[in-house]
Amino acid sequence: xxxxxxxxxxxxxxxxxxxxxxxxxxxxxxxxxxxxxxxxxxxxxxxxxxxxxxxxxxxxxxxxxxxxxxxxxxxxxxxxxxxxxxxxxxxxxxxxxx
Amino acid sequence: xxxxxxxxxxxxxxxxxxxxxxxxxxxxxxxxxxxxxxxxxxxxxxxxxxxxxxxxxxxxxxxxxxxxxxxxxxxxxxxxxxxxxxxxxxxxxxxxxxxxxxxxxxxxxxxxxxxxxxxxxxxxxxxxxxxxxxxxxxxxxxxxxxxxxxxxxxxxxxxxxxxxxxxxxxxxxxxxxxxxxxxxxxxxxxxxxxxxxxxxxxxxxxxxxxxxxxxxxxxxxxxxxxxxxxxxxxxxxxxxxxxxxxxxxxxxxxxxxxxxxxxxxxxxxxxxxxxxxxxxxxxxxxxxxxxxxxxxxxxxxxxxxxxxxxxxxxxxxxxxxxxxxxxxxxxxxxxxxxxxxxxxxxxxxxxxxxxxxxxxxxxxxxxxxxxxxxxxxxxxxxxxxxxxxxxxxxxxxxxxxxxxxxxxxxxxxxxxxxxxxxxxxxxxxxxxxxxxxxxxxxxxxxxxxxxxxxxxxxxxxxxxxxxxx
Amino acid sequence: xxxxxxxxxxxxxxxxxxxxxxxxxxxxxxxxxxxxxxxxxxxxxxxxxxxxxxxxxxxxxxxxxxxxxxxxxxxxxxxxxxxxxxxxxxxxxxxxxxxxxxxxxxxxxxxxxxxxxxxxxxxxxxxxxxxxxxxxxxxxxxxxxxxxxxxxxxxxxxxxxxxxxxxxxxxxxxxxxxxxxxxxxxxxxxxxxxxxxxxxxxxxxxxxxxxxxxxxxxxxxxxxxxxxxxxxxxxxxxxxxxxxxxxxxxxxxxxxxxxxxxxxxxxxxxxxxxxxxxxxxxxxxxxxxxxxxxxxxxxxxxxxxxxxxxxxxxxxxxxxxxxxxxxxxxxxxxxxxxxxxxxxxxxxxxxxxxxxxxxxxxxxxxxxxxxxxxxxx
Numbered sequence: 001x002x003x004x005x006x007x008x009x010x011x012x013x014x015x016x017x018x019x020x021x022x023x024x025x026x027x028x029x030x031x032x033x034x035x036x037x038x039x040x041x042x043x044x045x046x047x048x049x050x051x052x053x054x055x056x057x058x059x060x061x062x063x064x065x066x067x068x069x070x071x072x073x074x075x076x077x078x079x080x081x082x083x084x085x086x087x088x089x090x091x092x093x094x095x096x097x098x
Numbered sequence: 099x100x101x102x103x104x105x106x107x108x109x110x111x112x113x114x115x116x117x118x119x120x121x122x123x124x125x126x127x128x129x130x131x132x133x134x135x136x137x138x139x140x141x142x143x144x145x146x147x148x149x150x151x152x153x154x155x156x157x158x159x160x161x162x163x164x165x166x167x168x169x170x171x172x173x174x175x176x177x178x179x180x181x182x183x184x185x186x187x188x189x190x191x192x193x194x195x196x197x198x199x200x201x202x203x204x205x206x207x208x209x210x211x212x213x214x215x216x217x218x219x220x221x222x223x224x225x226x227x228x229x230x231x232x233x234x235x236x237x238x239x240x241x242x243x244x245x246x247x248x249x250x251x252x253x254x255x256x257x258x259x260x261x262x263x264x265x266x267x268x269x270x271x272x273x274x275x276x277x278x279x280x281x282x283x284x285x286x287x288x289x290x291x292x293x294x295x296x297x298x299x300x301x302x303x304x305x306x307x308x309x310x311x312x313x314x315x316x317x318x319x320x321x322x323x324x325x326x327x328x329x330x331x332x333x334x335x336x337x338x339x340x341x342x343x344x345x346x347x348x349x350x351x352x353x354x355x356x357x358x359x360x361x362x363x364x365x366x367x368x369x370x371x372x373x374x375x376x377x378x379x380x381x382x383x384x385x386x387x388x389x390x391x392x393x394x395x396x397x398x399x400x401x402x403x404x405x406x407x408x409x410x411x412x413x414x415x416x417x418x419x420x421x422x423x424x425x426x427x428x429x430x431x432x433x434x435x436x437x438x439x440x441x442x443x444x445x446x447x448x449x450x451x452x453x454x455x456x457x458x459x460x461x462x463x464x465x466x467x468x469x470x471x472x473x474x475x476x477x478x479x480x481x482x483x484x485x486x487x488x489x490x491x492x493x494x495x496x497x498x499x500x501x502x503x504x505x506x507x508x509x510x511x512x513x514x515x516x517x518x519x520x521x522x523x524x525x526x527x528x529x530x531x532x533x534x535x536x537x538x539x540x541x542x543x544x545x546x547x548x549x550x551x552x553x554x555x556x557x558x559x560x561x562x563x564x565x566x567x
Numbered sequence: 568x569x570x571x572x573x574x575x576x577x578x579x580x581x582x583x584x585x586x587x588x589x590x591x592x593x594x595x596x597x598x599x600x601x602x603x604x605x606x607x608x609x610x611x612x613x614x615x616x617x618x619x620x621x622x623x624x625x626x627x628x629x630x631x632x633x634x635x636x637x638x639x640x641x642x643x644x645x646x647x648x649x650x651x652x653x654x655x656x657x658x659x660x661x662x663x664x665x666x667x668x669x670x671x672x673x674x675x676x677x678x679x680x681x682x683x684x685x686x687x688x689x690x691x692x693x694x695x696x697x698x699x700x701x702x703x704x705x706x707x708x709x710x711x712x713x714x715x716x717x718x719x720x721x722x723x724x725x726x727x728x729x730x731x732x733x734x735x736x737x738x739x740x741x742x743x744x745x746x747x748x749x750x751x752x753x754x755x756x757x758x759x760x761x762x763x764x765x766x767x768x769x770x771x772x773x774x775x776x777x778x779x780x781x782x783x784x785x786x787x788x789x790x791x792x793x794x795x796x797x798x799x800x801x802x803x804x805x806x807x808x809x810x811x812x813x814x815x816x817x818x819x820x821x822x823x824x825x826x827x828x829x830x831x832x833x834x835x836x837x838x839x840x841x842x843x844x845x846x847x848x849x850x851x852x853x854x855x856x857x858x859x860x861x862x863x864x865x866x867x868x869x870x871x872x873x874x875x876x877x878x879x880x881x882x883x884x885x886x887x888x889x890x891x892x893x894x895x896x897x898x899x900x901x902x903x904x905x906x907x908x909x910x911x912x913x914x915x916x917x918x919x920x921x922x923x924x925x926x927x928x929x930x931x932x933x934x935x936x937x938x939x940x941x942x943x944x
Contacts, residue, residue: 001353002242003251005273010153025246027139027151032246040335041231046810046828047479051334053231055476057238058144059137059544060219060364062477062509063229073809073868077241078184080139093810093828096710096863189847197847206847491737494749495607501614502734504827509809509870535607540845545868548808548832552854552865560848563835564856 002035015085024081031057031064031076034087042066042076043090065090072098103182103198103205107133109425110196110209111179112187112367115143116167116411117403117418118215119174124422125211126179128431133207134174135185135198141171143217144237145411153247159272160244161265163307163411170415189541190214190371194398197541197554204550211398211425214368215418218361218404221383221461222518223258224468227330228357229476232337236266236358249275252353255339257281257328260360260459261308267315279320279350281341283359285462286324295454302451327464330355359461363405366511370539372396377532380456381408382466383517384536391424392417400424409452416445467521474522475515477508482522489526496520496537509545512537575601575746577919578765578774580753580788583613584729584904585911586780587736591650592916593778594743601772602740603751603765610841612782613904615803615875617833618729618825619818620906621665623696623721624682630691631931632884636903637694639910640723646909647727653742656735658727659826665724665818666704668860670714678719696721710814712862726818728826729905736908748772753781756791758893763792776895778919782878783841785900793892795934798900800876802837804849808867815861822857822864830864832857845872877902880937887915887932889924897924898934 010026017037024033031054034042041051043065054064057077064076067088072095076087107130111122114136122134134141142149146167157165174181182200189197194212198205220235227233236256242248249270255278256263263280270277315321322343329340331349340349362383365375373394375384385407392400402421403414419441423433468474468482480503488502496512496519499505505519506512512519516537524531542551579590582604590602622640626633640662647660669675679698686693697720704711704718741747748769755766756777765772777792779785789796810828824830835849850872858865878900880886885901897919901907918924 001250001252002248005154005159005243005247005249010151025153027148027153028246032242032248035242036246036248045479047477050229050479051231052229053234053335055229055234055238056220056514057234057241058219060510060513071866078137093812094867095812096814096861097866191847195847491741492604492747492749494604497607498749501730502737504730507871509868511871538608540872540874541847542869542872545809545870547865548806548854548857548867548869549865551806551851551869552858554847554851556852556855557848560835560846560852563837563849564852566836 001038004036013081013083015081015083015087017087018089026081028081029077030066030068030079030081030085030087033081034066034076041089044092046093049092067098070098102180103207104131104133106208107131108209108429109211109213110135110207111213111215113143113215113217113403114138114141115145115215115217115403115414116170117217117414118143118213119170120415120418121213121215121402121422121425122179123174123177124419124433125425126177128426128433130426130429130431132179134179134181135187136181136183137186139183141174141181142167144241146171147241148245152244154244154273160269163265164244167411186544187367188544188546190367190399192372192396199546199550204546204554206554210429211400213392213421213425214399214401214405215403216364216367216405218408219364219513220358221360221362222514223357223359223465224472224474224482224518225328225330225357225465226472227332227336229473230330230332231335232332232353233330233355233357236262236356239356240266240269243269243273249273250354251275253278253351254354254356255279255281255350255352256356256358257283257325257339257341258358259284259461260358261304261455263358264308264311264315266356267319268311271315271318277319278352279322280315281325281328281339282321282323283325283328283462283465284323284459288458288460291460292454292457295457299451299454304451304455326462359465360459361404361408362517363407364513365405366513366539366543368394368401368405369536370541370543371399373399373401375536377530378407382460383408390420392421393424398428409449413445413448416441416448420445466518467525468518474518475505475508477510478504480505485519485522486526489523494527495523495534499523500537506537511539511543572771572773573601573746575599575772575774577776577778578603578763578772579778579780580765581780581782581784582747582749583611583780583782584616584733584736584908585899585901586778587733587740588904588908588911589778589780589899589916589919590745591736591740591743592912593920594740594745596917596920598920600740600745601774602745602747603753603767603772604747604749605752606750610783610800610843610876612876612878612902613733615805615873615877616729616905617805617820617823617831618726618905619665619820619823620660620662620725620727621818621820621903622694622723623665623667623719624685626691627681627685627688628882629884629931630688633685634692635910636906637692637723638914639907640725642909642913643725646912650735650739654735654738656731656738658732658735660725660727662723662725663817664720664722666708666718666720667820668704668711668715668718670716670859672716675717682719694723708815708817710861710863712859714859724818726823727905732905732908753788756788758792758896763895776897776919776922779896779898782900783876785898789898792896793890794888794896794898796886796898796900797934797937798878798880798886800841801879802839802843803834803875803877804845804853805831805833805873805875806850806853806869807831807871807873808864809870811867822860830867841876843874843876845874885932886934887924887929888934895922
């Protein structure tokens with residue numbers, strides 16, 4: 001669980017996580033937005049189905065993989081949030097065409 | 099897609115931390131056509147992440163060691179070097195052809211000189227349960243703080259050893275965030291080994307910063323020293339951490355557990371390019387073999403910053419300058435000799451005391467070499483026991499281990515398991531990590547799409563080799 | 568050199584797929600086997616396999632090779648079951664039939680002509696193949712791209728999980744008492760007093776028989792035991808994607824999906840000496856061809872590349888040989904270590920155990936065929 005430090009700086013950005021609307025801040029990465037929203041895990045692995053969440057926040061662990069705007073296995077910590085972005089938990093393996 | 103990417107540059111710098119910024123600034127100021135590729139959205143690397151737009155304007159929270167990076171970024175912005183953000187370099191050949199992915203596509207460019215400043219990453223900390231959601235690195239916590247003003251708000255515990263642990267703790271406290279405890283895994287026997295290095299340390303810049311920081315933290319947070327074992331517990335996310343200080347195991351409830359036991363160079367691009375590395379027993383990691391200007395065994399390719407060996411942000415900057423100076427001169431440009439002299443002097447100053455820190459914070463063996471069901475390869479979910487059992491079958495090293503267990507075959511390409519696997523196999527076989535070696539790495543060192551690769555130029559010979567007609 | 572000495576009935580030089588399959592087969596025959604392997608970093612042709620148990624398009628120029636291949640493919644189920652029963656490791660062998668896709672009419676016709684020519688060879692044990700039009704292929708593989716005009720199909724083709732195969736053979740042979748010795752590169756072989764003395768940097772090994780299964784290194788070792796193994800390295804490159812939900816169940820040359828979900832994309836044939844590097848150039852061609860076959864692969868991530876060196880003879884066929892001047896020395900070289908694993912384990916190994924390769928099975932694969940050609944040239 002994470003909380004924003006006051007004062008609020010930067011503009012609010014609205015995105016959806018698994019269909020639910022959530023507010024982030026400009027310059028957030030998708031990973032930061034997910035953690036701020038209180039999401040427990042951002043993916044389940046394609047090996048065992050175990051839940052994972054961001055670990056390194058710098059693009060080397062590949063645990064923050066999510067589906068963004070219909071494209072799977074994006075590293076959430078390397079993608080800045082954008083208004084209207086659709087983020088989905090990455091459930092298992094990538095799908096063809098998604 | 100490759101809008102504005104020239105076919106070639108005088109100097110290509112990879113990485114926008116202190117080393118990359120200093121190197122690119124030095125080269126651009128000397129008149130070289132310079133490009134800097136940054137995987138991030140804004141310059142600063144990890145240590146100075148979000149320094150141009152952090153929401154934490156009050157300087158005291160992040161501290162002066164962070165804010166001094168501001169001048170580096172400003173100098174870089176003023177230098178005229180071409181800056182390409184959101185650019186992941188996935189390949190570097192001996193001939194200095196660079197494969198880079200940005201704006202949704204891949205492009206190629208050449209440079210007469212390449213300076214790799216891809217920095218470091220956190221040493222893996224393979225404790226039971228380290229893959230549970232809610233367990234993160236201290237660096238991750240810092241990034242969330244710097245970039246997004248986010249602090250862990252439930253029960254938060256830090257565990258591990260090293261200066262970064264104390265720095266994060268201090269930053270959290272100054273931000274009025276609560277910390278349940280710090281589980282300090284600094285091995286007691288390290289003090290004796292660190293003592294011979296104490297004198298240079300006492301005269302180094304680390305003393306003032308470091309000791310004050312620790313005092314500040316210890317006043318306000320419960321610190322449990324001499325922790326000899328750790329387990330992250332929980333079902334689908336972390337809910338507690340169990341630890342020992344020699345006696346019985348105790349537990350602390352946690353919502354977030356931040357781990358840190360030092361940094362290691364991020365070797366993937368360097369190794370895939372063919373740069374020779376050696377095992378450093380003092381820092382327990384692979385470091386490139388470089389001359390005093392950072393030049394590697396590859397003609398025209400140098401490494402600066404923590405990727406050359408862990409030495410901190412200040413040293414990275416000066417190594418960046420030196421590599422930049424060498425690059426400029428190699429191309430036939432001019433740099434004032436005073437600049438080089440100053441950089442060497444400053445570098446020597448910042449290196450003073452590293453020996454002490456390396457010795458004092460040398461991670462304990464059981465935190466580097468796990469046992470049983472502890473996951474070693476996070477990507478492929480391979481456990482310590484599986485690796486040990488495969489060594490018992492006769493598997494001699496990490497590359498054969500890949501074939502047996504898929505260990506190291508995931509997208510992180512061994513960044514989070516490599517040193518663990520090397521040390522685990524070394525321990526199981528009773529030989530040194532140097533003898534065991536490391537994964538053979540090849541491009542792409544970061545994933546790129548099939549389409550990106552497919553769109554790159556192809557020679558007749560290559561086409562013929564595939565279609566055979 | 569350490570003062571250690573080991574004795575075996577049979578020493579197998581080479582711990583790749585060929586050596587391991589033979590060693591497992593020998594151990595099953597009750598022989599005391601030692602497998603001598605190099606260290607962690609070695610050429611290891613096995614690493615470049617495509618995990619195919621492949622029959623179609625083999626044997627142009629040597630019908631016995633087609634027969635040997637088919638014999639192996641037909642025995643593969645029994646082989647996989649035996650391995651699983653013994654070790655508990657399933658190697659995921661499936662034989663749904665395999666496709667070779669054509670991206671133009673010209674390719675399709677050339678493929679048909681090739682397969683027909685193979686079947687029409689004198690002495691060929693014929694087996695059917697089918698040429699499918701696009702519609703037929705699409706029924707089996709809906710995701711094919713618009714450029715795919717058709718395919719050749721053979722119901723005799725299959726695939727497996729080759730990493731688990733390698734592990735099963737290793738575990739299996741050791742369970743049967745074989746000894747695996749890494750870091751035992753053979754420097755010299757002496758045939759004296761009716762036995763073979765192998766000098767390695769980790770000690771001496773003695774055995775009544777020796778099997779060369781050392782890939783490219785067999786070139787160096789062969790003369791030591793009165794054999795000739797003219798093989799050369801031929802590079803093949805591969806790229807591999809992230810794990811993807813299953814969509815391709817049929818084995819195919821050049822693109823196949825593993826049971827883990829990763830998609831393997833190959834392959835090249837390059838004469839570059841002993842250089843196993845991946846190149847941007849060739850991998851770009853591989854990626855491009857993969858998208859032409861399956862457009863939806865375009866957005867998938869490539870997580871690694873491989874470059875590997877096949878063990879290649881002048882005519883592309885194996886060399887199975889036993890030495891006349893040094894009785895008890897054998898050689899096994901091929902570039903289809905997965906397909907032939909069953910035959911190596913179930914048919915070749917027992918003959919080596921007996922000390923005699925049957926001329927009927929193996930005369931066509933003798934290296935003397937190269938001398939004949941040289942004479943005829």
